[in-house]
Amino acid sequence: xxxxxxxxxxxxxxxxxxxxxxxxxxxxxxxxxxxxxxxxxxxxxxxxxxxxxxxxxxxxxxxxxxxxxxxxxxxxxxxxxxxxxxxxxxxxxxxxxxxxxxxxxxxxxxxxxxxxxxxxxxxxxxxxxxxxxxxxxxxxxxxxxxxxxxxxxxxxxxxxxxxxxxxxxxxxxxxxxxxxxxxxxxxxxxxxxxxxxxxxxxxxxxxxxxxxxxxxxxxxxxxxxxxxxxxxxxxxxxxxxxxxxxxxxxxxxxxxxxxxxxxxxxxxxxxxxxxxxxxxxxxxxxxxxxxxxxxxxxxxxxxxxxxxxxxxxxxxxxxxxxxxxxxxxxxxxxxxxxxxxxxxxxxxxxxxxxxxxxxxxxxxxxxxxxxxxxxxxxxxxxxxxxxxxxxxxxxxxxxxxxxxxxxxxxxxxxxxxxxxxxxxxxxxxxxxxxxxxxxxxxxxxxxxxxxxxxxxxxxxxxxxxxxxxxxxxxxx
Amino acid sequence: xxxxxxxxxxxxxxxxxxxxxxxxxxxxxxxxxxxxxxxxxxxxxxxxxxxxxxxxxxxxxxxxxxxxxxxxxxxxxxxxxxxxxxxxxxxxxxxxxxxxxxxxxxxxxxxxxxxxxxxxxxxxxxxxxxxxxxxxxxxxxxxxxxxxxxxxxxxxxxxxxxxxxxxxxxxxxxxxxxxxxxxxxxxxxxxxxxxxxxxxxxxxxxxxxxxxxxxxxxxxxxxxxxxxxxxxxxxxxxxxxxxxxxxxxxxxxxxxxxxxxxxxxxxxxxxxxxxxxxxxxxxxxxxxxxxxxxxxxxxxxxxxxxxxxxxxxxxxxxxxxxxxxxxxxxxxxxxxxxxxxxxxxxxxxxxxxxxxxxxxxxxxxxxxxxxxxxxxxxxxxxxxxxxxxxxxxxxxxxxxxxxxxxxxxxxxxxxxxxxxxxxxxxxxxxxxxxxxxxxxxxxxxxxxxxxxx
Numbered sequence: 001x002x003x004x005x006x007x008x009x010x011x012x013x014x015x016x017x018x019x020x021x022x023x024x025x026x027x028x029x030x031x032x033x034x035x036x037x038x039x040x041x042x043x044x045x046x047x048x049x050x051x052x053x054x055x056x057x058x059x060x061x062x063x064x065x066x067x068x069x070x071x072x073x074x075x076x077x078x079x080x081x082x083x084x085x086x087x088x089x090x091x092x093x094x095x096x097x098x099x100x101x102x103x104x105x106x107x108x109x110x111x112x113x114x115x116x117x118x119x120x121x122x123x124x125x126x127x128x129x130x131x132x133x134x135x136x137x138x139x140x141x142x143x144x145x146x147x148x149x150x151x152x153x154x155x156x157x158x159x160x161x162x163x164x165x166x167x168x169x170x171x172x173x174x175x176x177x178x179x180x181x182x183x184x185x186x187x188x189x190x191x192x193x194x195x196x197x198x199x200x201x202x203x204x205x206x207x208x209x210x211x212x213x214x215x216x217x218x219x220x221x222x223x224x225x226x227x228x229x230x231x232x233x234x235x236x237x238x239x240x241x242x243x244x245x246x247x248x249x250x251x252x253x254x255x256x257x258x259x260x261x262x263x264x265x266x267x268x269x270x271x272x273x274x275x276x277x278x279x280x281x282x283x284x285x286x287x288x289x290x291x292x293x294x295x296x297x298x299x300x301x302x303x304x305x306x307x308x309x310x311x312x313x314x315x316x317x318x319x320x321x322x323x324x325x326x327x328x329x330x331x332x333x334x335x336x337x338x339x340x341x342x343x344x345x346x347x348x349x350x351x352x353x354x355x356x357x358x359x360x361x362x363x364x365x366x367x368x369x370x371x372x373x374x375x376x377x378x379x380x381x382x383x384x385x386x387x388x389x390x391x392x393x394x395x396x397x398x399x400x401x402x403x404x405x406x407x408x409x410x411x412x413x414x415x416x417x418x419x420x421x422x423x424x425x426x427x428x429x430x431x432x433x434x435x436x437x438x439x440x441x442x443x444x445x446x447x448x449x450x451x452x453x454x455x456x457x458x459x460x461x462x463x464x465x466x467x468x469x470x471x472x473x474x475x476x
Numbered sequence: 477x478x479x480x481x482x483x484x485x486x487x488x489x490x491x492x493x494x495x496x497x498x499x500x501x502x503x504x505x506x507x508x509x510x511x512x513x514x515x516x517x518x519x520x521x522x523x524x525x526x527x528x529x530x531x532x533x534x535x536x537x538x539x540x541x542x543x544x545x546x547x548x549x550x551x552x553x554x555x556x557x558x559x560x561x562x563x564x565x566x567x568x569x570x571x572x573x574x575x576x577x578x579x580x581x582x583x584x585x586x587x588x589x590x591x592x593x594x595x596x597x598x599x600x601x602x603x604x605x606x607x608x609x610x611x612x613x614x615x616x617x618x619x620x621x622x623x624x625x626x627x628x629x630x631x632x633x634x635x636x637x638x639x640x641x642x643x644x645x646x647x648x649x650x651x652x653x654x655x656x657x658x659x660x661x662x663x664x665x666x667x668x669x670x671x672x673x674x675x676x677x678x679x680x681x682x683x684x685x686x687x688x689x690x691x692x693x694x695x696x697x698x699x700x701x702x703x704x705x706x707x708x709x710x711x712x713x714x715x716x717x718x719x720x721x722x723x724x725x726x727x728x729x730x731x732x733x734x735x736x737x738x739x740x741x742x743x744x745x746x747x748x749x750x751x752x753x754x755x756x757x758x759x760x761x762x763x764x765x766x767x768x769x770x771x772x773x774x775x776x777x778x779x780x781x782x783x784x785x786x787x788x789x790x791x792x793x794x795x796x797x798x799x800x801x802x803x804x805x806x807x808x809x810x811x812x813x814x815x816x817x818x819x820x821x822x823x824x825x826x827x828x829x830x831x832x833x834x835x836x837x838x839x840x841x842x843x844x845x846x847x848x849x850x851x852x853x854x855x856x857x858x859x860x861x862x863x864x865x866x867x868x869x870x871x872x873x874x875x876x877x878x879x880x881x882x883x884x885x886x887x888x889x890x891x892x893x894x895x896x897x898x899x900x901x902x903x904x905x906x907x908x909x910x911x912x913x914x915x916x917x918x919x920x921x922x923x924x925x926x927x928x929x
Contacts, residue, residue: 042493090834092841142779230481264629297562373569
């Protein structure tokens with residue numbers, strides 16, 4: 001009988017970040033179970049985080065973690081190809097999907113609460129008996145290649161993240177390549193690669209099962225034992241490739257000019273390395289992205305649009321990914337208004353960054369309050385529905401070792417000061433920490449095209465792809 | 477792993493605990509109506525105004541004026557500059573949203589419920605007393621034109637435009653995209669925006685409100701927002717549907733494309749059609765879920781695409797069926813043949829008992845999953861108002877689905893699908909795909925080069 005660790009009395013209920021109880025258990029095979037009851041609506045979210053992502057992929061096998069995620073829907077001992085979706089749907093479940101990021105892979109669905117058991121059975125069956133066949137591999141390889149075409153190769157600017165990551169992280173670093181992988185390596189993928197991947201990483205002691213919603217915690221843990229308890233632990237999980245960087249900063253400004261007559265207009269993207277999502281400064285980085293670039297009231301909008309009218313309007317001129325190991329990445333982007341040179345906009349753009357980084361234009365109380373208010377609403381939205389709530393619990397349990405850390409978010413956000421924001425700005429926005437990807441079209445000057453030749457070569461040797469792709473889509 | 481013990485039998489599960497759509501409150505005020513739904517414990521709130529200002533209300537030649545007017549609402553009011561307005565709104569943690577469809581226009585805000593009153597006051601200020609200044613208009617119009625130019629380069633845009641031209645007569649508003657065209661938007665003037673605002677946005681409307689409203693003065697917010705009543709609403713022009721006699725294969729050239737966008741479409745009835753639920757069930761089976769016939773065949777069996785889907789978009793005065801997929805260039809003709817064959821098959825042979833049972837469970841079971849947030853319940857209220865549905869429409873869906881028979885669904889497939897009279901648009905590398913499409917013998921092939929960025 002697995003012990004369920006429950007919080008005493010009404011603890012948690014007054015917590016603004018997460019006012020629902022959190023129960024935890026660990027099965028004998030190492031599977032961690034997190035349950036957060038809320039009877040408001042007769043539904044329950046079932047979510048599994050596996051502690052494996054594209055950062056674990058060895059050289060030559062890029063894109064395999066994500067292709068494996070596709071294969072998880074292709075059948076197991078008691079479930080045929082496609083039946084995972086079919087049974088969940090036929091039971092009234094929805095929001096079925098899985099995503100692979102550099103850091104992790106998550107699988108999820110929301111069920112009518114009376115059908116919770118079905119989802120547990122399906123997840124356990126594929127954890128314990130995944131059917132890996134040449135036929136499904138060949139089929140899903142084609143699907144993933146079409147996913148790559150649809151998201152990266154066919155749309156204008158689709159490959160900018162590939163170019164940027166390859167320059168922002170050194171060869172061999174887990175974030176040097178993107179999650180989607182390369183066509184060539186996917187083509188070479190063999191069945192044994194996925195059998196090995198399964199044997200090493202898809203083990204109960206490398207996963208967290210989270211259930212949130214209209215459920216009883218003791219009953220969920222009993223059901224977890226019933227369905228997952230017979231799966232054997234595969235052994236210790238090998239350590240992931242080291243994401244540690246000798247220094248946070250890239251060390252220089254790296255510019256890649258991409259002359260591309262198929263894009264409709266010039267566009268410039270920036271990437272900066274930033275403290276990773278487990279760093280205590282990460283919340284300040286999120287605030288920084290909001291102050292600078294999020295929304296109509298952001299500093300970049302007011303400078304580039306209202307004051308100077310130099311660029312196209314955007315909802316987010318800057319944003320940040322939450323990568324957890326070694327460094328995360330902070331982004332910027334703009335497209336010049338017709339008739340304006342990209343170089344002129346870039347000067348103004350970086351002047352705004354510099355003003356914040358060097359302290360000459362410090363963050364005002366109003367700017368700080370605006371950013372925090374927007375991030376608070378993001379958080380309330382995320383925990384306001386069960387799928388988001390379960391995913392956050394899985395995230396904190398997997399990356400930080402304790403799901404109850406979900407209670408600290410709004411407190412950490414509230415504690416961020418203007419000085420914190422300026423400190424992280426000085427750390428990450430410096431000109432020795434920039435990757436710039438500049439798309440030019442035939443309308444731009446010859447000088448730019450010359451500069452392009454050098455850096456274009458750098459990019460050709462680059463590997464691939466991108467973070468958090470939604471891998472399976474269920475619904476129109 | 478060998479040695480694992482797994483439960484072999486699929487759990488049957490129990491009957492779902494009943495779900496009821498939140499009670500809908502309606503309050504009539506001089507300026508219009510407040511329609512609200514209380515969601516206990518939900519700390520975010522949504523407030524939106526639904527106005528009779530859909531694209532069918534745009535004057536001929538002024539296509540896109542609705543969207544640009546909506547954009548300009550945020551660029552300052554009689555009391556605040558655009559920057560000041562944004563700072564005020566975003567400091568509440570509020571986000572702004574706007575959408576426009578054929579029939580209605582909706583602008584709204586989402587904010588923590590303890591700040592929703594302040595957010596509604598700002599929404600009212602922007603909607604009723606916008607600045608509509610010349611320099612802001614020039615900037616926003618320039619931006620819109622650039623966005624349309626960018627969209628033109630994105631896969632699918634040209635296909636959609638060709639589809640609209642295939643389905644509607646040139647004089648019909650429906651023959652052009654909701655956003656307008658580069659030409660129509662470039663020709664707009666500030667006076668056009670002021671006229672559209674005065675006629676459609678300055679008065680009246682319906683306020684939609686969702687969230688934990690226990691501490692919110694709902695009627696008070698209605699008074700702040702709704703003000704005076706708007707003018708009488710007259711019927712819009714007829715839709716101007718083009719008669720489709722034979723299947724037409726329309727190729728839109730996108731040189732160098734590594735994928736083709738395949739889109740099959742034809743006319744459908746309006747939203748008030750009595751067999752709506754049967755159509756919805758049939759469309760779910762054909763193209764609405766991962767296991768739908770289209771996705772199963774084109775993705776899971778053939779590997780042609782990352783995803784294929786199909787469904788109906790029904791407005792007040794008519795609708796459209798469409799099925800779409802982005803497919804690898806080399807398999808374009810084969811994918812079009814397969815997609816058409818799936819539509820033929822369900823029309824002629826109907827659905828299976830298993831498909832129907834599964835779809836009934838999915839459509840009812842997933843309803844509370846889709847209606848967890850203030851924004852999604854706000855969207856549901858908007859549908860109730862836009863189409864005059866009963867307040868308990870979403871709760872009633874359970875009963876409707878329980879009663880739905882296979883005959884009704886098969887009749888919907890037979891009566892509402894017209895693969896022989898469809899427009900099939902294929903946007904891709906014409907040089908590569910034309911021979912295969914001609915050879916496939918699925919209809920007369922022509923190239924549509926009318927579109928322009």
